[in-house]
Amino acid sequence: MAGKTIVVTSGKGGVGKTTTVANIGTTLAKKKYSVVLIDADIGLRNLDVVMGLENRIVYNLVDIIEGKCRMQQAMIRDRKLANLYIIPAAQTREKNAVQPEQMKTLCAELMEEFDFVLIDCPAGIEQGFKNAVAGAQTALVVTTPEVSAIRDADRVIGLLEAAMLHDIHLIINRLNQKMVKKGDMMSTQDIVGLLAVPLLGVVPESEDVVVSTNRGIPLVHDRGSRAGVAFQRIAARLNGENVPLDDNGAEGFFGRMKRFIWS
Amino acid sequence: MVSNDSLPIQVKAGRDGFTLVPHPSASFDSIMDYMRRRLSESRDFFHRSNMILDLRTRHLGSDEIQALNNLLVELSEAGLIEVKISDDLSMSVHGSQHKRAGSPSSSIPSPVEACPVIVRSTCRSGARVVSTSDCVILGDVNPGAEVIAAGDIIVFGSLRGVAHAGATGNRSARIWALSIEPNQLRIADLVAVPPRGSKPTPKRYEIAEITEDAIGVTTV
Structure with missing residues (x-):
C-alpha cells in the first residue's frame, strides 16, 4: 500500500516543527498506522532528542543516501511503539550532502512500506528546505501568533506553491487564549485570513511541551496535557477523520452553545 | 539525434x-x-x-x-x-510588443502602450511583481510582498505589503484596494507610512493618491 509523505515546515525557527512531527507521528502510530519520521535538519539534529532516542543512533540519513548502510539499519524503533521509526539527521555533515532528487527517491521507497512518512524540515528556505520538500505531497505549515513567524510562514507557502506542492495546511502553535481576548495576540481568524490556507488545528501554549521535550517523551503519551490533546486532534484530522475545529475552547462557552443550538 | x-x-x-x-x-x-x-x-x-x-x-x-x-x-x-x-x-x-517594434532604444514604454500585468493569486511575502504599465492583483498583497508599477495599482483584496505606483515618476498614479493597510505606500517619488493604531474598515474600497505633495488615503 502506498503511503503519504508529509513535510512539516515553518520558515522561522523555534515555532514547534520538531514537536509537531514527534506528536503527530506518535499519535498516528498509536492508531496502528506504520509511521517513519525523518529528521531533515542535517547538521542540527534534534528530533531524536525529542523522541528520547539519541543514544541509539548508529547510522543516519546521509549514510542511507551515500549507500553506507541499508535503510533498515538507520531506522530506529521507538521505545514504546513498535510501528514507529525515526531516521535521524547527520550531526557532522552539511546540508548539501543531500540532493532533492535523492530525497525524492528515498521518500518513494519509504512510502512503499509505511502509511505515513513525516519529514521534519529545517528552519530557513535554503538547500535544507528544498531537500525536505522534494519528496512530499502534503505540507503542514507551523506558525505561532507572532508577526515575524506569520511573515515567514507566508513566504514558505509561496515557495511551496512555486515548488508545485498545493496540499498545504496550517497549524497554529502556542496560542494564548487569554492574550487573544485582551487583544494582545493575533487571533486564529486573523492568521487564517492573512495566510489563506486551510487550518488543521490550534495548539494552546503550554508548559508541558518543555517538560516533555526535556524528558524525551512526546506529549501525546500524557493524557492530561491540553497541548497533547490538540496534537491528537490535529493528527486525526490529518488522517481524514471528522473532528470539529473547536480546540481548547477557542470558541468559548457561547460558541459551544451556538453549535449546540444549531445542531 | x-x-x-x-x-x-x-x-x-x-x-x-x-x-x-x-x-x-x-x-x-x-x-x-x-x-x-x-x-x-x-x-x-x-x-x-x-x-x-x-x-x-x-x-x-x-x-x-x-x-x-x-x-x-x-x-x-x-x-x-x-x-x-x-x-x-x-x-x-516587458509590457507588450509595441515597445520593441516601435522604439527598441527607449527602456520605459509609455503606460498607455503597454499591457497591464494581471496576477490571479495572492502575492505572498517575498513575491515581487513589476509592471511597466498598470498592475491588477486579484487577491491580497501580504506583508513582505512588493508591487511596483509605472501606472496605477489595483488590488482586489487587502493591500498589506509595499506598493509603488507611478514608479517612473508619474505623480498622478493612484493605488486602489479593497482595504489599504500597508507597510509602506509609494507614489512616484513620495513615500508614506500609515499612522499607527487601528482605522475604520472601509465599506467599499480605498484610494491612495498624491494631494498637495503628500500621499493621502481616501476611504469610500
Whole structure:
C-alpha cells in the first residue's frame, strides 16, 4: 500500500516543527498506522532528542543516501511503539550532502512500506528546505501568533506553491487564549485570513511541551496535557477523520452553545 | 539525434511565437548553454520573435529569468513577453510588443502602450511583481510582498505589503484596494507610512493618491 509523505515546515525557527512531527507521528502510530519520521535538519539534529532516542543512533540519513548502510539499519524503533521509526539527521555533515532528487527517491521507497512518512524540515528556505520538500505531497505549515513567524510562514507557502506542492495546511502553535481576548495576540481568524490556507488545528501554549521535550517523551503519551490533546486532534484530522475545529475552547462557552443550538 | 525529452529546454513553435519549456531537472547553466547554441545556429529564424517562458514544471528565479531574457535580446533581439508560473498566474515581462517594434532604444514604454500585468493569486511575502504599465492583483498583497508599477495599482483584496505606483515618476498614479493597510505606500517619488493604531474598515474600497505633495488615503 502506498503511503503519504508529509513535510512539516515553518520558515522561522523555534515555532514547534520538531514537536509537531514527534506528536503527530506518535499519535498516528498509536492508531496502528506504520509511521517513519525523518529528521531533515542535517547538521542540527534534534528530533531524536525529542523522541528520547539519541543514544541509539548508529547510522543516519546521509549514510542511507551515500549507500553506507541499508535503510533498515538507520531506522530506529521507538521505545514504546513498535510501528514507529525515526531516521535521524547527520550531526557532522552539511546540508548539501543531500540532493532533492535523492530525497525524492528515498521518500518513494519509504512510502512503499509505511502509511505515513513525516519529514521534519529545517528552519530557513535554503538547500535544507528544498531537500525536505522534494519528496512530499502534503505540507503542514507551523506558525505561532507572532508577526515575524506569520511573515515567514507566508513566504514558505509561496515557495511551496512555486515548488508545485498545493496540499498545504496550517497549524497554529502556542496560542494564548487569554492574550487573544485582551487583544494582545493575533487571533486564529486573523492568521487564517492573512495566510489563506486551510487550518488543521490550534495548539494552546503550554508548559508541558518543555517538560516533555526535556524528558524525551512526546506529549501525546500524557493524557492530561491540553497541548497533547490538540496534537491528537490535529493528527486525526490529518488522517481524514471528522473532528470539529473547536480546540481548547477557542470558541468559548457561547460558541459551544451556538453549535449546540444549531445542531 | 537526441530525443526531445532529454533536452535542457524545449522550444515549441506556437501561433503567437515560441514557448520555452525548461526540463524539470535541467540545471540553469545547461539551459543557458543550450539556448545560446540554438540561438546562434539559427539567428534569423528567431529574429525579433516573441517568447513565452513556461515555468509550470520547473521553477526559475527572477534573476535567472532576467539572464535568459538578456540572452534572447542579445542574440536575436527576441524577448520574453510572458512567463507562465502556474495555470492561473502569468506575468507579462516587458509590457507588450509595441515597445520593441516601435522604439527598441527607449527602456520605459509609455503606460498607455503597454499591457497591464494581471496576477490571479495572492502575492505572498517575498513575491515581487513589476509592471511597466498598470498592475491588477486579484487577491491580497501580504506583508513582505512588493508591487511596483509605472501606472496605477489595483488590488482586489487587502493591500498589506509595499506598493509603488507611478514608479517612473508619474505623480498622478493612484493605488486602489479593497482595504489599504500597508507597510509602506509609494507614489512616484513620495513615500508614506500609515499612522499607527487601528482605522475604520472601509465599506467599499480605498484610494491612495498624491494631494498637495503628500500621499493621502481616501476611504469610500
